Amino acid sequence: MEFNNNYHMLIGGELVAAEARLDVVNPANEQVIACVPDAGAAELDAAVAAARKAFPGWAATPIAERKAMLDALADSIFANVDGFKRLLTAEQGKPHHEAQGEIMGAGYWLKAYTALDLPETVNEDSDERLSITRHVPLGVVGAIAPWNFPMILAMFKVAPGLLAGNTMVLKPSPFTPLCTLKFAELAKEILPAGVLNVITGGDHLGPLMTAHPGFDKISFTGSTQTGRRVMASAAPTLKRVTLELGGNDAAIVMPDVDVEKIAEQLFWAAFTNNGQICIATKRMYIHKDIYEPLRDALVAYARTVKVGDGSEQGTQIGPINNEAQYNRVLDLIQDAKDNGYKFLLGGEKAEVPGYFVPITILDNPPEDSRIVQEEQFGPVLPLIRFDDFEDVLNRVNASDYGLGGSVWGSDEDKAFELAQRVQSGTVWVNETQHLSPLAAFGGMKQSGVGVEGGLEGLLEYTSAQTLVRRKKAAFVN
Known part of the structure; x- marks a missing residue:
């Protein structure tokens, strides 16, 4: 053809x-x-x-x-x-x-x-x-x-x-x-x-x-x-x-994970296809015992990722697909700025042709912030600290969305038990975004x-x- x-x-x-x-x-x-x-x-x-x-x-x-x-x-x-x-x-x-x-x-x-x-x-x-x-x-x-x-x-x-x-x-x-x-x-x-x-x-x-x-x-x-x-x-x-x-998929990261081994996987759970995936991780809840080391590992890895024209060799993340979505993502970033939330990386508009938004990671914004409650559909990820499993489940399940979610932990049985309590149509343990034509995929709630x-x-x-x-x-x- x-x-x-x-x-x-x-x-x-x-x-x-x-x-x-x-x-x-x-x-x-x-x-x-x-x-x-x-x-x-x-x-x-x-x-x-x-x-x-x-x-x-x-x-x-x-x-x-x-x-x-x-x-x-x-x-x-x-x-x-x-x-x-x-x-x-x-x-x-x-x-x-x-x-x-x-x-x-x-x-x-x-x-x-x-x-x-x-x-x-x-x-x-x-x-x-x-x-x-x-x-x-x-x-x-x-x-x-x-x-x-x-x-x-x-x-x-x-x-x-x-x-x-x-x-x-x-x-x-x-x-x-x-x-x-x-x-x-x-x-x-x-x-x-x-x-x-x-x-x-x-x-x-x-x-x-x-x-x-x-x-x-x-x-x-x-x-x-x-x-x-x-x-x-x-x-x-x-x-x-x-x-x-839509989805506002949450990842719950348990305290027993190997931070160095898991950081790259967690990054791509959120940023594959520039975050433009209905089942991308949109909010990442990290246990307090590993919050700082995982936060730092995610930021360090993000700095190595090449953003650019998808047709160029070595590009790992391309642009936002269209101007309307580009402006929606910029609006969410501006709201986070206006409210004084802490940016670990990114947050600035790329002054180049094309609908490029730099990889942006936020440090523990409030639960009721727009960046946590709304679906970004772009390269923006809030990291959120938690210390109690019942509390984090309540926060994850309080969303109007229920498309996907993930739980990450070395104790697979405990992680699987937690995953069964997440109110989403698909919940992964120690991976994400795996879909099969032979398995049902759909959303709960809205x-x-x-x-x-x-x-x-x-x-x-x-x-x-x-x-x-x-x-x-x-x-x-």
Whole structure:
């Protein structure tokens, strides 16, 4: 596949344009690198109509054939890793090694889902009747993917949605549409027309999708604030929804850890992808017995990390993806300054082109501060001292969020016991951010509705249908 500056949407098996165009900016230098179609209501209607036309045939396609096509999609991604990697860095900002990891993960996610099957349960098989419950596709899915991991998080939706027998209209973020549009070119050669449609557009397009009566389900990944609007917009037509929303993930570091061995892991738990991960550590609670040495080790390691353009060799952390998020992160830093909180590192605006924020670490800000209570989604981390496990659990669980969390300790059993009391959809012990396509992932509280991943995630794209057949023998005396 050619990774040229020629971008079209995929609607009904055809590559199409739109009258309006949307600029895509490289966040490392703020330069326009491409223009993509800016779809409106007409293009959306066409995509939904194409998906609805394709649905009966796709739903009737044997699941083994659907799996084979997902497998082929995965192989086509693997065959184009280098082009995707460079394009992802240009539009998203992450370094090449992280971009390659995401592209490989996207292919892996598609391929791994082919190991799953839709279950069928026999409820009763007696002389009188046969009762079975099966899982049937919902219809047409509207999938809205975010800008922080545009490829792999799109596959979180494509893999289960298509495997279950649904057709789909996929919309990437207007900040990161390029890789998704190139993926659409691959899908055109593999999937039947209309099974997967890819459209791009500005902020107006998402609300058009969530309100559109032609969708049977909306799958959305993004902020909690936007998730509330998605849910409200879906309510009039009772669309099913899966919402993977924000997090304010806490790490609890116990006093028995090996500080020197764990400092690097804890740093990347917070700063991978420049902190732009819903399950990144956003607040780190450190036991008082090791607070100072771990604090110093984190700062010392942070000073060795290279921040810069993701396309340059040696870069470990790139820019914030877009100007709006860049300004939100700067606002949180300014609030911490205004309140006199202590900065161990960073805190100053980088006076260079691009949306760069220096690695910023704060020293024990108050629990009720914005920097502790709000999701940063950037390279800013508050370190918080604690001395009582019951107290720290109460502080961790007081959040409105409940997406992920982690507990770190040499005594694995004690750490695991503590982890079971954290009110989050996923809690890791001595690692973080490990997700599997074969395990359910979702949020508690205001971090989401429904799950992605695993059999549970696959079933989110189905309706349970119970079939009851009265047997002839039941009418015989």
